[in-house]
Amino acid sequence: MSEKVPVEVRVNGELRSAAVEPRLLLVHFLREELGLTGTHVGCDTSQCGACTVLIDGRSAKSCTVFAVQAAGSAVTTIEGLAEGEALHPIQEGFWEEHGLQCGYCTPGMIMAAASLLKENPDPSETEIRSGLDGNLCRCTGYQHIVNAIARAAQQG
Amino acid sequence: MIPAAFDYRRAKTIDEALALIGETAEEARFLAGGHSLIPLMKLRFSQPDRLVDIMHVPGLAGIWERNGQVGIGATTRYVELERSRILQDVLPVVAEAAGEIGDPQVRHRGTIGGSLAHADPAADLPAVMVALDAFLDIVGPQGRRRVQAEDFFQGFFTVDLAEGELITEMRMLPRRTAAYAKLHQKASHFALVGVAAALEIEAGNGADGVCRGARVAVTGLSTHAQRLRGVEASLIGERLEEEVIRAAAERAPEGIEEVNDDLHGSAEYRREMAKVFAARAIRRAAARA
Numbered sequence: 001m002s003e004k005v006p007v008e009v010r011v012n013g014e015l016r017s018a019a020v021e022p023r024l025l026l027v028h029f030l031r032e033e034l035g036l037t038g039t040h041v042g043c044d045t046s047q048c049g050a051c052t053v054l055i056d057g058r059s060a061k062s063c064t065v066f067a068v069q070a071a072g073s074a075v076t077t078i079e080g081l082a083e084g085e086a087l088h089p090i091q092e093g094f095w096e097e098h099g100l101q102c103g104y105c106t107p108g109m110i111m112a113a114a115s116l117l118k119e120n121p122d123p124s125e126t127e128i129r130s131g132l133d134g135n136l137c138r139c140t141g142y143q144h145i146v147n148a149i150a151r152a153a154q155q156g
Numbered sequence: 157m158i159p160a161a162f163d164y165r166r167a168k169t170i171d172e173a174l175a176l177i178g179e180t181a182e183e184a185r186f187l188a189g190g191h192s193l194i195p196l197m198k199l200r201f202s203q204p205d206r207l208v209d210i211m212h213v214p215g216l217a218g219i220w221e222r223n224g225q226v227g228i229g230a231t232t233r234y235v236e237l238e239r240s241r242i243l244q245d246v247l248p249v250v251a252e253a254a255g256e257i258g259d260p261q262v263r264h265r266g267t268i269g270g271s272l273a274h275a276d277p278a279a280d281l282p283a284v285m286v287a288l289d290a291f292l293d294i295v296g297p298q299g300r301r302r303v304q305a306e307d308f309f310q311g312f313f314t315v316d317l318a319e320g321e322l323i324t325e326m327r328m329l330p331r332r333t334a335a336y337a338k339l340h341q342k343a344s345h346f347a348l349v350g351v352a353a354a355l356e357i358e359a360g361n362g363a364d365g366v367c368r369g370a371r372v373a374v375t376g377l378s379t380h381a382q383r384l385r386g387v388e389a390s391l392i393g394e395r396l397e398e399e400v401i402r403a404a405a406e407r408a409p410e411g412i413e414e415v416n417d418d419l420h421g422s423a424e425y426r427r428e429m430a431k432v433f434a435a436r437a438i439r440r441a442a443a444r445a
Contacts, residue, residue, distance in 0.1 A: 005164065022163065046191065059260055061261045064190065065265070069190065069211070115260065133260060134262060
């Protein structure tokens with residue numbers, strides 16, 4: 001029934017494998033099995049987007065995906081964006097434009113933005129806002145988040 | 157929130173998926189994008205003993221034109237509907253409605269078959285399928301069958317799908333003159349009300365042609381997606397001038413029972429909004445003539 005099954009997922013470019021219960025959510029696989037705690041659990045009900053990661057390049061809420069579903073896929077988390085000490089342009093944008101206050105929603109916001117900019121490298125402000133439909137910031141710092149993503153798009 | 161334990165299997169073919177569902181005496185469910193099922197499992201409203209993942213079955217996802225019909229595979233994700241050249245071209249209403257579902261993360265995972273099978277009273281695609289008079293191809297232990305969307309949706313989270321049956325494909329005729337208009341529930345982006353209108357407009361006169369056929373369907377208003385027959389009747393045989401559209405849309409609440417009434421919108425508000433969004437959908441559909 002709840003026997004552990006082997007899963008192999010490419011996480012931030014590295015092949016990671018573990019034996020997990022099928023009911024283990026991807027977010028808990030990342031945080032607890034792999035120690036990648038940059039991906040946050042917010043609402044745990046598929047709404048707030050704090051747990052957003054990329055699965056095969058597209059944003060997804062990792063609280064609503066089982067780790068076994070991601071087997072064979074490539075997952076990118078916030079830890080996988082910077083290259084060494086060099087911040088990713090979106091991270092740079094958040095730094096420069098004060099895109100975070102408490103910081104809880106930030107990893108999810110950045111991953112949602114990474115997915116958006118990958119498909120639409122030059123979004124309008126409206127497109128940036130729609131691109132963040134699945135992410136909530138309880139500090140309500142949206143304007144600076146939008147500015148940060150616009151800056152990243154310009155720099156990218 | 158942790159779901160109850162289950163056993164996970166990946167099917168490589170439709171036959172294998174049916175066998176994996178059939179071989180267990182306990183509750184087994186098909187898993188596609190999981191964006192309806194997993195939240196239910198986390199709340200333990202649903203506690204299947206086995207999930208059979210159908211996302212790796214070749215041929216179950218895709219959008220194609222064949223023999224004058226458009227086919228959409230059951231595991232086609234919302235994002236693919238939204239971006240499909242075929243749909244944007246011959247069935248823009250499907251692309252348009254898909255683009256209004258949830259948020260980008262949800263659209264990257266959720267599938268059309270999953271949405272139709274789950275039949276949330278406020279889901280967008282059921283109304284679109286009813287308005288387009290789509291057929292659902294279903295396969296199960298008793299073989300294949302085909303159901304009209306209108307008959308498929310039967311009530312509150314209730315559809316014509318027996319245990320062990322799987323939706324494989326939706327089929328419909330191309331129809332450019334169809335549109336979807338939706339009032340979003342701001343937090344979930346489900347429809348407070350959503351109206352899909354599919355019109356047949358006499359060719360040659362653009363939006364001024366006579367309306368020869370109309371199918372209009374609503375979601376969010378009641379227990380399940382349903383046709384607005386009063387609205388349809390008021391459009392057929394008419395030129396779609398503003399007064400005609402307004403008068404037709406006024407009839408949106410006719411014959412709809414068990415109108416939803418909750419903290420997001422009272423029954424009275426939803427009835428009024430059904431009129432407003434019916435008019436918007438009809439105008440937008442006519443503008444595509």
